[in-house]
Amino acid sequence: MAIISVWIEEGCITCDVCEETLPEVFEVTEDTCFIKAESRVDGGHDCNEGKAELKPEIIAEFHDDLLDAADGCPVDVIIIVESGEAATVEVEEAAISEAEAVTVAEPIAAEPIEIAGDDIEELLSVGDRGLSILFGSQSGNSEELAAKWAKLAANYGLEGAVHDMDGFDLASLSSMKRVLIVCSTWGEGEMPDNAEELWLAANTAGAPSLAGVHFSVCALGDTSYEFYCQSGIEWDERFEALGATRLLERVDCDVDYDAPAAAWASDALAAMAAVDGTGVFHEDMVEAVKAHAAGDEGGADGEDGFTVPNLAAEPLHTEISIFRYDPTAASTGVDTWVCALPGHMSVLAALREIKNTHDGTLSFRDGAVDDQSTAICVNGRLILPGNVRLDSVAPIREGTLALRIDPLPGFEVIRDLVVDHWSLERKRESSKPWMVAATREGFATSQATIGTMDPVVANALHSITDFSSAPLLHASSDAVPHANGYLGPAVLVTAWARRNDPRSSDNSVASLDTLLGSSNGIKAETDLVSIRRQNGQGVVVADALLDAKTSVLAQNGFNGRHGKHVWWYTWTLKSSGKVNDTVIYRQVLGPAGLLGNLTSGVTARMVTGFTRTGGDMFYDMLALVAPPAGLGKMPRQFNSSVDKHHEVVAIFNELDGRF
Amino acid sequence: MKYAYHPGNVAHSSAPEVATTMTTLCYALGIELVPLAGATSCGAGIVRQANRRLQLTLNARTFAAAEAAGLDILTPCAATAGNLAEDLATLKSDQILLQEVNEVLSKTCDLTMSGEVSVHHLLHVLVDEIGLDKVEEKVRNPIDFVVAGYYGPNMQQAGACGGDDVYDPDYFEQLISILGGTPVQWEGRVQSVGVPGLFSEEPTVLKQAAEVLSEAKAEGADLIVSACNLSHGVLDVYQGKAGRNTGLATNIPVIHLCEMLSFALGNHNNRLAQLRTRIAVIGD
Numbered sequence: 001m002a003i004i005s006v007w008i009e010e011g012c013i014t015c016d017v018c019e020e021t022l023p024e025v026f027e028v029t030e031d032t033c034f035i036k037a038e039s040r041v042d043g044g045h046d047c048n049e050g051k052a053e054l055k056p057e058i059i060a061e062f063h064d065d066l067l068d069a070a071d072g073c074p075v076d077v078i079i080i081v082e083s084g085e086a087a088t089v090e091v092e093e094a095a096i097s098e099a100e101a102v103t104v105a106e107p108i109a110a111e112p113i114e115i116a117g118d119d120i121e122e123l124l125s126v127g128d129r130g131l132s133i134l135f136g137s138q139s140g141n142s143e144e145l146a147a148k149w150a151k152l153a154a155n156y157g158l159e160g161a162v163h164d165m166d167g168f169d170l171a172s173l174s175s176m177k178r179v180l181i182v183c184s185t186w187g188e189g190e191m192p193d194n195a196e197e198l199w200l201a202a203n204t205a206g207a208p209s210l211a212g213v214h215f216s217v218c219a220l221g222d223t224s225y226e227f228y229c230q231s232g233i234e235w236d237e238r239f240e241a242l243g244a245t246r247l248l249e250r251v252d253c254d255v256d257y258d259a260p261a262a263a264w265a266s267d268a269l270a271a272m273a274a275v276d277g278t279g280v281f282h283e284d285m286v287e288a289v290k291a292h293a294a295g296d297e298g299g300a301d302g303e304d305g306f307t308v309p310n311l312a313a314e315p316l317h318t319e320i321s322i323f324r325y326d327p328t329a330a331s332t333g334v335d336t337w338v339c340a341l342p343g344h345m346s347v348l349a350a351l352r353e354i355k356n357t358h359d360g361t362l363s364f365r366d367g368a369v370d371d372q373s374t375a376i377c378v379n380g381r382l383i384l385p386g387n388v389r390l391d392s393v394a395p396i397r398e399g400t401l402a403l404r405i406d407p408l409p410g411f412e413v414i415r416d417l418v419v420d421h422w423s424l425e426r427k428r429e430s431s432k433p434w435m436v437a438a439t440r441e442g443f444a445t446s447q448a449t450i451g452t453m454d455p456v457v458a459n460a461l462h463s464i465t466d467f468s469s470a471p472l473l474h475a476s477s478d479a480v481p482h483a484n485g486y487l488g489p490a491v492l493v494t495a496w497a498r499r500n501d502p503r504s505s506d507n508s509v510a511s512l513d514t515l516l517g518s519s520n521g522i523k524a525e526t527d528l529v530s531i532r533r534q535n536g537q538g539v540v541v542a543d544a545l546l547d548a549k550t551s552v553l554a555q556n557g558f559n560g561r562h563g564k565h566v567w568w569y570t571w572t573l574k575s576s577g578k579v580n581d582t583v584i585y586r587q588v589l590g591p592a593g594l595l596g597n598l599t600s601g602v603t604a605r606m607v608t609g610f611t612r613t614g615g616d617m618f619y620d621m622l623a624l625v626a627p628p629a630g631l632g633k634m635p636r637q638f639n640s641s642v643d644k645h646h647e648v649v650a651i652f653n654e655l656d657g658r659f
Numbered sequence: 660m661k662y663a664y665h666p667g668n669v670a671h672s673s674a675p676e677v678a679t680t681m682t683t684l685c686y687a688l689g690i691e692l693v694p695l696a697g698a699t700s701c702g703a704g705i706v707r708q709a710n711r712r713l714q715l716t717l718n719a720r721t722f723a724a725a726e727a728a729g730l731d732i733l734t735p736c737a738a739t740a741g742n743l744a745e746d747l748a749t750l751k752s753d754q755i756l757l758q759e760v761n762e763v764l765s766k767t768c769d770l771t772m773s774g775e776v777s778v779h780h781l782l783h784v785l786v787d788e789i790g791l792d793k794v795e796e797k798v799r800n801p802i803d804f805v806v807a808g809y810y811g812p813n814m815q816q817a818g819a820c821g822g823d824d825v826y827d828p829d830y831f832e833q834l835i836s837i838l839g840g841t842p843v844q845w846e847g848r849v850q851s852v853g854v855p856g857l858f859s860e861e862p863t864v865l866k867q868a869a870e871v872l873s874e875a876k877a878e879g880a881d882l883i884v885s886a887c888n889l890s891h892g893v894l895d896v897y898q899g900k901a902g903r904n905t906g907l908a909t910n911i912p913v914i915h916l917c918e919m920l921s922f923a924l925g926n927h928n929n930r931l932a933q934l935r936t937r938i939a940v941i942g943d
Contacts, residue, residue, distance in 0.1 A: 380849060381826035395824045478812070478851040482866035526856030526863055529704060529741065533816045533825065549708050558709075562859035569705045573717070577699040579668050588858040601899045606673070643697035650767035651717060656710045 003059050003066055004212045005081035005175060007048035008033045012077050021069040022062055025054070026078075033077075041208055042171050051081050051175030053209055081175065082278055120292050123285055124157025127277010131158040131269075132176050136165045136183035136195030136231060141257070142220055145182050149265050155293045156273035166194035170201045174208040177279040178272040179244070181235050182261075184220040189227025191234075202238050210244035214275050216268045217250040220257055228252065247271040247281060259340040262315050269293070315340040316390055318401045320350065322362065325413050334404075335359070343391030347378060350390060351405075351417075363416040372469030376417050377406040382472045382534050408471055410480035410488075424474050424490065431491045431515055433498060436508035453502060464544040465497045467537045476538055478530035486524040489531050492516065493541050496548040517552040523562045525549075564588045567659075574652045574659050577642030660788065662779070663725040664692035665743070667736025667888040668700045674888050676914075676930075680921035681735050681781070687797055687924040688789060692733070697724055701742040703889060704813075704855050712760075718746040719760045723772040731777045733784060735917050737887035738854070740780035741813025747778055748818055780814050782886050782916060783821030786830045791837045799925030801839025804938060806919070807880035808835055808842060809871070809894070811887035812851045831886065831916075838923040843878045847871035854889045857897075862904065868893050869901035872909040881938045882912040884919045891915050912937045 006025065012033045018026040025039045035048040042052035059066070070078040131153050135146040146162045153160030158178070165183075173179065186192045191199045201207065217239070219232020229252040236250045248271050251264035270290040274282045321336040337354055345353075348366070355362045365374045369386030376385055379394040379402075394403055411419035443450055467473045470490040474480060480488050487495075498504055499512035516522050522545060525531075532542035558567040568587040572580035585594065597603045642648065652659055666678055685692050698721040700706075702714035721743070725732050734740050750757045751774040761771040785794055808831030815825055823830045828849065832842035852871055853864035872894060875883050885891040895913045902909035914934065922931040 379827040380846060394827050395829075397829070478867060479853060479856070479860070479863055482870070483860070483863040486863075524860060524863065526853030526860050526867065527704070527812065527851040528855075529812045529816070530851045532745075533812055546707060546711065550711065553708060560859070562856075565858040566705055566708045569703070570709045570713070573700050573702070573706060577697075579700045579703070581669065581673055584858070600903075602896055605896045605899060642699055644768070647697070647720065647768040647770075648699055648717065651720065651763065652713070654763050654767055655713045655716060659709075 002212075003054070003063060003080055003082050005048065005051045005053050006035060006066055006070070007051055007079050007081070008035065009047075009077040009079055011075050013075055015074060017072050017074065018069040018078060021072055022065040024062060025058065025066065026069060041174070042206075050172060052171060053174045053211070056209070056211075120285065120288050123276055123282065124273060124289070124292070128177060128279075129157055129159050129277065130176065131160045131178045131180065131272055132163055132173075133160060133180045133182065134163045134165055134168065134198075136181075136192045136198075136235075138184050138186045138192035138194075142182045142184050142192075145218070145257075145261055145265075146180075149180065149182075149269065152265065153269060153272075156269045156289060157292075158269065158273055164194055165198045168198050170198060171208050173213060174210055176213055178275055179213055179215040179239075180218070180268055180272065181215065181232070181239070182218040182220065183231045183235055185222075185225070185227060185229055185231040188225070189230030191231045195231065199234070199238075202242070207242060210239060210242040212279055213239070213244040214247045214272065214279075214281060215239045215244045216246060216248040216264075216271065218261055218264050218268075219250055219252045220261075221252060221254065223254050245281070247275075256338065259315075259317065259338070262340045266290070316343045316396065316401050317399055318350075318390065318403065320354065320403045320405065322351075322354075322405045322417065323407060324362075324416050325407075327415055335362075341390055343389060345390050347376075347383065347385035347388050347390060347393055347403075347405075348374065349386075351385065363414075363418050365418055370468065372471060373421060375408055375469045375472035375475070377408055377475070379404050382408065382476055384469055384472065387468075408475040410475045410477070411471070419471070421471050424471055424488065427487045427491050428470070428494075431487060431495050432511070433491075433494055435498070435501075435503065436505045436511075437503045438505040438508075451503060457500075457502060461497045461501055463540055464493055467493075467541060472534075473531070473537070473541060476531045476534040477525060479524065479526045483520075483524050483526075485520040487515075487520050489525070489541055489545060492522055492525075492548065493544050496522075496544055499548075513552075513555065516548055517556060522549045522552055523560075561588055571659050572639070574649060575641075576639040577645050577648045578639045580639050660689060660784075661691040661693060661730060662733035662784070663695045663728050663730040665695050665698050665701070665721065665732050665734040665736075665739055667734055667739040668703055669888050669892060673892060674915070677735055677888055677891075677917050680915070680917040680927065683926040684917055684921040684924055687921075687926065688785075688794065690733070690784070690789075693728060693730055695721060695724055695728075695732070697721075701736075701739040701746075703738055704742055708855075714742075715746050715750065715756075716760050716763050718743055719750060719764055719772050720768055720770060722747060722750075722774075722776050723764060723768070723770040726772055726776045727770070731779060733779050733781060735781045735886075735915070736889065737780060737811040737814040737885075738889045740778055741811075741816055741819050743778040744814070744819035745816065747774070747776070750774060778819075779821070780819075780886065781920075782810075782814075782830050782834065783823065785834060785920075786823070787821045791833055794834070794920075795837040797925075798838055798923050800923055800928070800931055802835070802919055802923050803839050804841070804881040805879050806835045806840040806842060807845055807875035807878065807883045808832060808848060808916075809875075809883050809885045809887070809890065810849050811885070811890045812849055813887065815849045831884075834920075835884070838919065840919075843875065843880045845874050845878045845880075847874040852890050852893050854893055857893060864893065865897060865901040865904045868897055869905040869907045869909050872898055872901065872911055872913075873905075873907035876908050876911050876942070880911065882914060882934070884914055884916055886916045888915065910941050912941050 014028050014031065016028050018033060019028045025036055027034045027036050032047060034045055037043050037045040039054055039058045040052050041055055044052055066080060070080050133146045133150055135142040137143040150160030150162045183195060184192050217232050217236040219229035221229035232250060240246055248268045251260055253260045270286050270293065273289045274285045276282060318341045319336060319338050321334050324335050325332045337358060341350055351364050367374045370384060374384055374386060375382060383393065390401060394401060405417065407413050407417045407419045411421065411423065414420050443452065473490040474488040477489050479486060495512050495515055499509055525545065528542045528545055532538050553563050553566055556563050558564065565584065565588045568584050569579060572583050699717045701718060707714040732743065750760060764770045810828055810831060814820055815828060817825055820828060835842040847870060850871055852868045857864050883894060885894060891913060898909045921927055
């Protein structure tokens with residue numbers, strides 16, 4: 001391990017032993033000991049608490065004497081500062097365009113901390129773990145990144161400290177073991193304002209040697225400028241010229257810097273963390289450090305013998321495409337952002353981030369995590385965005401989370417993701433959802449007389465109306481956008497709950513039955529599956545609406561097209577075990593409907609199998625005796641029965657004698 | 660690989676092409692189909708509107724028959740897969756209900772079911788069980804079209820879509836790709852076309868169908884391939900009427916998943932030729 005500096009701690013007893021051992025470096029004064037100016041790179045004459053480096057020739061000549069002096073100090077106040085890198089150090093003085101090579105005559109074998117095999121904990125905890133992050137910033141982006149990485153440094157066993165380049169003491173760099181630089185470029189390849197002074201200092205003849213400093217640079221820039229990332233490039237070259245050791249290649253980031261900067265930081269922090277407390281870089285430990293920082297260490301052992309996995313917040317490569325609508329220009333489109341976001345971030349937080357950092361014109365309904373008005377559609381899934389994490393909202397394919405965010409279907413769009421809920425409110429109002437209660441028995445309490453309800457009934461009624469968002473539920477029906485008057489599942493399930501509430505009066509129940517059985521009621525829902533498949537509440541609501549439909553059909557005696565369809569479908573099933581389309585067409589549509597199918601081309605398409613690839617044109621002997629049955633895609637007039645058809649009939653007879 | 664075969668509601672009647680191509684494609688892929696000769700219609704979500712317990716019990720009889728054969732159920736119809744999976748999950752999650760249904764089954768059919776059976780749609784068997792690499796090896800006639808795969812909503816429910824995603828599936832697109840086609844990314848692929856409401860709410864259903872058809876066209880599809888026998892019928896037979904009622908462009912060939920797969924595996928070359936012709940002549 002190479003000596004790079006020496007300094008005197010408090011407590012010197014001025015015994016003169018050190019000066020006698022090495023008068024070229026040590027000078028004992030009345031109350032302490034100084035490191036002589038002639039021996040120091042910075043020319044200072046004091047205890048050297050700033051750990052300014054010793055001149056290389058002094059180190060080369062008096063290496064052993066320095067160690068002897070430190071060993072001989074009776075109160076151990078002589079502190080030797082060592083580095084793992086002792087080699088040729090070139091000091092390039094760019095400002096004066098002169099190069100002066102300073103060579104350490106005799107490389108000294110480094111003595112790194114002994115890391116026992118996979119003892120990552122020791123590496124990340126012993127000795128100096130400081131990490132300095134210097135930022136040169138014009139607009140604040142570099143400063144923001146530096147602050148973020150300083151926080152992340154703790155995950156790597158580092159003590160991150162952020163330094164503004166403005167006012168930074170260049171001399172202090174030489175005593176640092178780990179330095180990250182993030183610097184933007186301003187104008188035509190110029191340093192940002194806060195970095196100019198430090199840059200000038202770094203290019204003077206008195207710039208300190210940075211031997212022993214491990215560094216890496218993140219350069220921010222804009223490819224539309226000629227001198228792309230010039231400031232970062234210059235810092236990278238200058239640090240190398242001053243003798244610092246580059247642990248990771250510089251990254252040059254364009255205006256969308258988040259993803260590349262995050263990837264670089266992940267590698268750079270791991271590399272910096274692999275520099276031990278004495279300044280020796282353990283390259284073979286970098287991957288282990290990464291795994292450690294990601295929490296991949298097997299987890300914590302629980303008391304019952306199971307292992308609690310560690311949770312890692314890896315950034316997700318995310319492509320977010322958002323529907324845009326500008327009512328002023330009456331234009332629609334899709335905007336896409338590619339970014340790295342933490343998987344635990346909610347969809348709502350991601351929208352806020354985009355709005356705050358990239359496009360302030362993006363419009364969406366913001367609110368609390370359970371605010372029902374915030375509902376949106378993500379990849380076909382209807383969600384409250386504050387409640388759903390990015391890593392669970394849609395499948396991650398080929399390492400990328402591709403999100404398509406749309407406004408809720410079935411509502412008029414006001415702007416971008418903001419929809420007008422007023423149409424739902426009008427429907428809710430028209431359903432007269434207020435309670436019209438019947439007089440009933442109850443218990444007298446000190447406050448008033450209150451009624452009681454069977455807990456089973458109360459629980460059932462509560463569960464079917466306990467949906468998180470009325471707009472979300474309304475939008476889950478695929479029929480809603482196409483059936484103008486249809487009240488929708490949110491209104492109808494509420495009406496169904498009220499209709500079954502034992503507190504409702506007879507008049508109220510009759511009114512609600514009329515509402516449910518109306519043309520805009522439950523019969524207007526063409527397919528309950530679309531509601532059922534949207535999250536867990538959809539199942540409960542769809543089952544309740546199915547009950548409502550069954551009730552309405554029974555009350556109407558299976559009349560009307562809807563009732564006939566259900567009736568004759570079920571009837572044909574009893575007849576043969578198979579559905580008979582011909583019977584259904586004939587019984588439900590009637591002569592007028594069949595004629596309509598003839599004139600509208602529906603029947604012709606059945607016969608010809610218009611768009612299909614067909615098969616046999618005649619697939620049944622019935623085609624010869626009773627055309628068009630057995631032709632093309634016309635359904636059969638007569639079905640053969642399923643095996644053991646009598647069992648089917650027996651089930652019908654057991655469960656429903658109406659058919 | 661052996662399955663109890665449920666052809667769905669209309670393969671015996673208005674969709675015979677599904678029945679014939681299912682047979683040939685399964686032969687090519689080494690899938691042995693054991694007919695469930697006694698199986699009834701799944702109810703298509705319609706019978707349960709009259710009597711939920713009735714549809715549950717009829718499907719429980721089908722499950723009992725498959726269990727007796729020691730086989731899982733395979734169907735090419737998304738509506739059947741969805742309805743059967745839904746009823747199976749209902750029965751398995753409520754032991755009291757299962758006991759009551761078994762009492763009726765025992766009394767009327769001398770059968771009982773345990774729930775030790777599962778229901779699969781053909782698409783999920785291809786991806787999850789057979790593997791698309793194996794399917795790709797057997798492709799003889801690449802389907803070199805731009806294809807919009809239509810899943811429908813029935814099998815896109817939790818527990819009914821195999822290993823695919825409920826809301827943002829991609830099994831169909833993967834299959835189309837390995838068959839030589841170019842899949843279309845479109846929102847309409849899991850939307851309902853309102854089959855249960857076809858006769859009673861025809862105007863709404865026509866709008867739903869027209870939206871799906873027109874979106875596939877707008878995305879550049881040469882044809883739609885449906886994983887659902889029932890939706891297939893609406894998308895095909897009613898597409899002209901849907902277009903006239905809504906003013907949307909709806910003319911596009913619609914075939915079933917079984918047809919596309921069977922053609923790609925080298926069967927029914929004359930029908931594939933028909934399809935090429937229809938793609939060339941149908942449209943705007």
